Amino acid sequence: MSQSTIQQSSVRNGLLAALALADWAHLEPHLEAVELPFDQTVHAAGGPVDAVFFIETGMVSVLVTLEDGAQVESGIAGPEGLLGLALVFGDSHSLTDARVQLEGTALRIGAAAFQAAMDRSPALRALLLRYALAFLGQVTQGGACNARHPIENRLARWLLTAHDRAGADEFPMTHEFMAMMLGVNRPGVSIAAGLLSRAGLIRYVRGRMTITDRPGLEAATCECYHTVRHEYARLLGPRSAAPAASAG
Amino acid sequence: MSQSTIQQSSVRNGLLAALALADWAHLEPHLEAVELPFDQTVHAAGGPVDAVFFIETGMVSVLVTLEDGAQVESGIAGPEGLLGLALVFGDSHSLTDARVQLEGTALRIGAAAFQAAMDRSPALRALLLRYALAFLGQVTQGGACNARHPIENRLARWLLTAHDRAGADEFPMTHEFMAMMLGVNRPGVSIAAGLLSRAGLIRYVRGRMTITDRPGLEAATCECYHTVRHEYARLLGPRSAAPAASAG
DNA sequence: GTTCGTACGTTCGAAATCGAACAAATACTT
DNA sequence: AAGTATTTGTTCGATTTCGAACGTACGAAC
Incomplete structure (x- = not known):
């Protein structure tokens, strides 16, 4: 866990910035600033999703890998959103890769702490579900x-x-x-x-x-x-x- | 609302059948059996989503309408699932049309009663979020x-x-x-x-x-x-x- | 039985896209 | 400065898909 306190006012992630102070307090002790270096695989298809990343800067593509090895983008996340959407749905696996396309930084929170915060804060849950719906919209429109x-x-x-x-x-x-x-x-x-x-x-x-x-x-x-x-x-x-x- | 009680054991919807009795009890008083006639628009893109439909028989396509009038399918729901996914996310609008492709029947529950049940029953919420994630998977893979x-x-x-x-x-x-x-x-x-x-x-x-x-x-x-x-x-x-x- | 509407099979030329290849230009390395 | 790897521009033929059209078959209605 991070030693020092993170000020919400300094946070550049859109979701975190939108939280009320009480909801922010549920997350903050568990947030850890991490780098998102270019080409890093944040989580891999089929593998476990063990953390949520609130992106502060940079851009990460969510990719489907097909049988022939082709990787097709199904969605993009940046400072407006997060990675590890499966955890918002209460699952711990992902169908997709998440790969950093523009390097940046994120605030990371482990799966257990994240689930606990979601359970305790209806406002947090509501916000992240709205994000999930927006992401679904992106994927839906993109498919067509x-x-x-x-x-x-x-x-x-x-x-x-x-x-x-x-x-x-x-x-x-x-x-x-x-x-x-x-x-x-x-x-x-x-x-x-x-x-x-x-x-x-x-x-x-x-x-x-x-x-x-x-x-x-x-x-x-x-x-x-x-x-x-x-x-x-x-x-x-x-x-x-x-x-x-x-x-x- | 329905006058008579619906027996959970007779329900053919996969989601409803998977509920524990206590969770079923939250929904049952508000469920109403409805027909899904061929070609009916269950809900329209941009319009409000005022109910959830647990499909019992039949098949409904979820469609994106493009500027040129083309409608492309982004997902399909049948007796394994539901329509009105926006409500599961706490929203009341949809980006997509839902149109009946194979006629059938469904159990309908109004938005307010549905939200109340979701709020009271964590197990119901967890189940429906897993369905939402599965549906997201369908849309994601379909896009690629x-x-x-x-x-x-x-x-x-x-x-x-x-x-x-x-x-x-x-x-x-x-x-x-x-x-x-x-x-x-x-x-x-x-x-x-x-x-x-x-x-x-x-x-x-x-x-x-x-x-x-x-x-x-x-x-x-x-x-x-x-x-x-x-x-x-x-x-x-x-x-x-x-x-x-x-x-x- | 005839008429009519819908669904299907098929054709055709046009357009988009593919897949492979190669040359040119640019950055990095040595 | 030279060599190397990467990125881009471009070509080319093959393939896929498009869009429109037309003829045929089936089924319902009269």
Whole structure:
């Protein structure tokens, strides 16, 4: 456990910031600041989920691994949310990998302490269930998007989602990687990214992506981005829908 | 409210059947038997969710409606589950339509009574959260499946999922309709269904689908069917993973 | 028995995407 | 400065899927 007290006012995680003081008090003694280094697997599919991570900075992808080895992104979590959703549902296993895509930091709480806090604090439970529902909305809309929308729209959507969580207009990101997330082949992303770049919406050089025209990107995405964003805002408040964009 | 008492032993819904008597007692006075006629919209996207429906027979699709009017299935519920998942999360709105695909019956409970029962019964809440997690698993795996797997495998998967909930080897189902569920065009389904039919796995005549070789279909599907089924079984017990197949 | 609506089979050209490959450019290493 | 690994741009043919169309079969209604 952490030796020193964490001040709620200094917490950058949207869920924790939304708690009343009494509910925060249930969690705080058990929270431990941890690093989320790039590419770390926070929890693995099939394995146990032994802690919840409230993300403070960075971005983590939730991934389904298919039989052929392909990993497809089903959702993204950032400073608006948490990892270890299975524990919110009272389970201790996950169908998905969680892998750090943009390095950052988190506050970690072990499964037992987390369950105890959930049991004692109805407000905490209610808040985290709303987050779970928002995440379900993200996965639901994303699934339909995968089935029907062309690569260019989906790429714009993914970039906006990443931008919301990156905390900056520029962040490291390769075509190869985005192709895997979207479940498409790499040249497909290169072509789509080329279109967005020629339209002046983004720039990229060797694994560094820069969002140069966010309103333009929002016009280039399918409605799925806006649908998910509105759902996050409705359930968790505007701050949690787009932590980076509204702060910066 | 219903005038007469419903015996738990006669209930065909997997969730209700799994409840201890004390938890059942919280719900029973408020349950009302209702019909689920074909094509009925149980609740609509954006609209309020004013009741939970524990399905007894039949099958209901949970659908995302896209801007272009296309409706893509994100999940299916049958006698193993319920509709109105938003209420389990403490919310009262839904991102999705729920539409009856195979007619049946359900036990309905209004939102207020349902919330009260959830508040009073931790066991009920725990059970329904496990169902919510299983449903999230279905949506998650389905989204990845949409992104990567060819139509034929996805059709086999969908037929197996329907078979599990239909309670019979034969059920009404058109190509047109399956195409919409899978988010693909109709000839794509006709071709895929033709392959499955020539392989002797299914038969169909004018909107009547018959599963003739279930093990064969299970070999023709992608792993996504098995993954989801195992997750349902793990979280809810074997009965809920395949209510029809294990009963018949 | 005829008519009509729906479901299905099939075709066709167009478009999107795939999968593999290779060249060019950039960063890192030595 | 040279060598190496990685990232990106690009090509190309193959495959899948799309979207529209048309003909046929089945079943219900008159």
